[in-house]
Amino acid sequence: MNTEPSILEVKDLKIHFDTFEGTAQVLDGCSFTLGRGDTLGLVGETGCGKSITAKAILGLLPVPPTRIVSGEIRFHSRDLLDLSEKDLEKIRGNQIAMIFQxxxxxxxxxxxxxxxxxxxxxxxxxxxxxxxxxxxxxxxxxxxxxxxxxxxxxxxxxxxxxxxxxxxxxxxxxxxxxxxxPEILIADEPTTALDVTIQAQILRLIGELVERFRHSVLLISHDLGVVAAVCRRIAVMYAGNIVELTTIERIFENPAHPYTRGLLRSIPNLARRKENLVGITGSIPDFIEPPRGCRFHPRCAHRMDVCQKVKPVLADIESEHRVACFLYESSWPSASRPEERIKPLP
Ligand SMILES: Nc1ncnc2c1ncn2[C@@H]1O[C@H](COP(=O)(O)OP(=O)(O)O)[C@@H](O)[C@H]1O
Ligand SMILES: [Mg+2]
Structure with a gap:
């Protein structure tokens, strides 16, 4: 996706939390890359797994109750998940730094x-x-x-x-x-606690620093407007999955995933901070018993039978545009053929 070689590569990351009520399947196989000087925004509703992703990269998740079930976090080709706490300490702050809310x-x-x-x-x-x-x-x-x-x-x-x-x-x-x-700056909701004017100033500052020092940035926010102010690319997250990954322009011009479209409809006015999505009914699913197949299907106006059974693959629909949705043939796992597609539910 990125012309520059990636310095950070998160591959199929699955993270579970053991709770009294059962196992919460919080991250369900997230993959993305970050190149040098790249700016990637991670966007999604509160509770979808953004902070967990950031903390996993920095090795800051408490074990237990967290379990990294599978996946890799490659930083310059070393898997951070294999490193000792002592080695991680050398990377944390020095090579990968974090700005919190x-x-x-x-x-x-x-x-x-x-x-x-x-x-x-x-x-x-x-x-x-x-x-x-x-x-x-x-x-x-x-x-x-x-x-x-x-x-x-x-x-x-x-x-x-x-x-x-x-x-x-x-x-x-x-x-x-x-x-x-640091080579990589991870900013987790860096402006959420600030009022709108100050928020704009801090975003401008982050943008200037990126230009000046060529940091790679992972900017996390529930607010698409915040991410659009700084980032070139965007990963849209829903209930522990990345459902769409593309450039900021394309997200606004040609959003492909039904969830992304809802996300865009919910921000007619970027200055109005709102955490729930007016464009989509329902709420984030339970992570202990998440919906089968595509986790978004209970809220999706386009759901088909297959969406309730099979998990769609995040795959290219165009260059620099990946989507995980059965409306696009590329998302069908190779085992299930498009002929198996069943008519959309009424
Ligand atoms: N310590 C924990 N124990 C159990 N579940 C947790 C814990 N921390 C977070 N979670 C769950 O993980 C999900 C993702 O959390 P988080 O990454 O903080 O979301 P956000 O996208 O708002 O940053 C949440 O829905 C939350 O319920
Ligand atoms: Mg968070």
Whole structure:
């Protein structure tokens, strides 16, 4: 799909959670790639498995109750799922960094930004078997705060997290994520906690940083508008599956999956934040007893008999446009032939 060689390749990732009620089949075989300088948005309703995907990449899922049932997460051809916690620590932050939704959870309220950033910068150096003096780390921290457009970074660096506004705290968190000069930046709902104006500023900042430093970005959001502001490509996720994977232009011009079409109908006004989908009836299925076949079929206006029995394959309908839906012949598993297609339900 991507002309540049991929640096991250998630292949058929299946993740289950063991709960008291039973096993929740949360990720049901997700596959996507991320190339150098690539910007991929992962979009879907709350609860569809976006954060689980991000945490799996960073090895941050608690085991138990999480079980990685199958799949690979290849980073420069090494499978991250095979690495020890010690090796993962070297990659986390250094090569793959994460920006979360709520900066206050990740900033320590009792230490100044200066102390926290110096710790992060020196920690990265240690992982690379280098030493950085406090003074040099402080200078680097100031230049990072400058890069994320914090005014007067030399003065502000001594402040504590509560002395910054929500938007400024998110900038600090982005600066910290950049501290290890990562190849990949994963941002999980980075603007959801912010008001709309600040949200637009942070998205602009992420866009500028991508242009400037050529990071590869995986941007996660329930909001298609957020992803469209930064990303070139988009993966639409539904109930633990990627149902459509293509460019932003194509998603808006020619959405192929019925779920994607519903997603688009639900955002007539991008400024209005709304988590439920007005274009589609019903809600995300139970992960303990998910619908058989295509997990979207109970909500789909186009469902056919086969959709209730067989899982559609995510396959190309055009170059750079993959869809998992039996409305497209490419999604039929090779074992079941299109003649077996049964008329759509009324
Ligand atoms: N610790 C857990 N135990 C059981 N189920 C979980 C746990 N964490 C998340 N889940 C389930 O996994 C699904 C996906 O979660 P998540 O990846 O956080 O969704 P989102 O797309 O909103 O980021 C959710 O529907 C949730 O019910
Ligand atoms: Mg989430």
């Amino acid at each position: 709520d900066p206050m959870t990740y900033l320590n309220p009792v230490f100044s930004i200066e102390n926290q950033m110096i710790d992060v910068i020196r920690g990265h150096a240690r992982h690379a078997n280098k030493t950085v003096s406090r003074g040099a780390a402080r200078e680097k921290a100031i230049s990072l705060l400058n890069a994320v457009n914090i005014p007067n970074p030399r003065q502000r660096i001594g402040d504590f997290p509560h002395e910054f506004s929500g938007g400024m705290r998110q900038r600090v968190l982005i600066a910290m994520a950049l501290a290890g000069d």
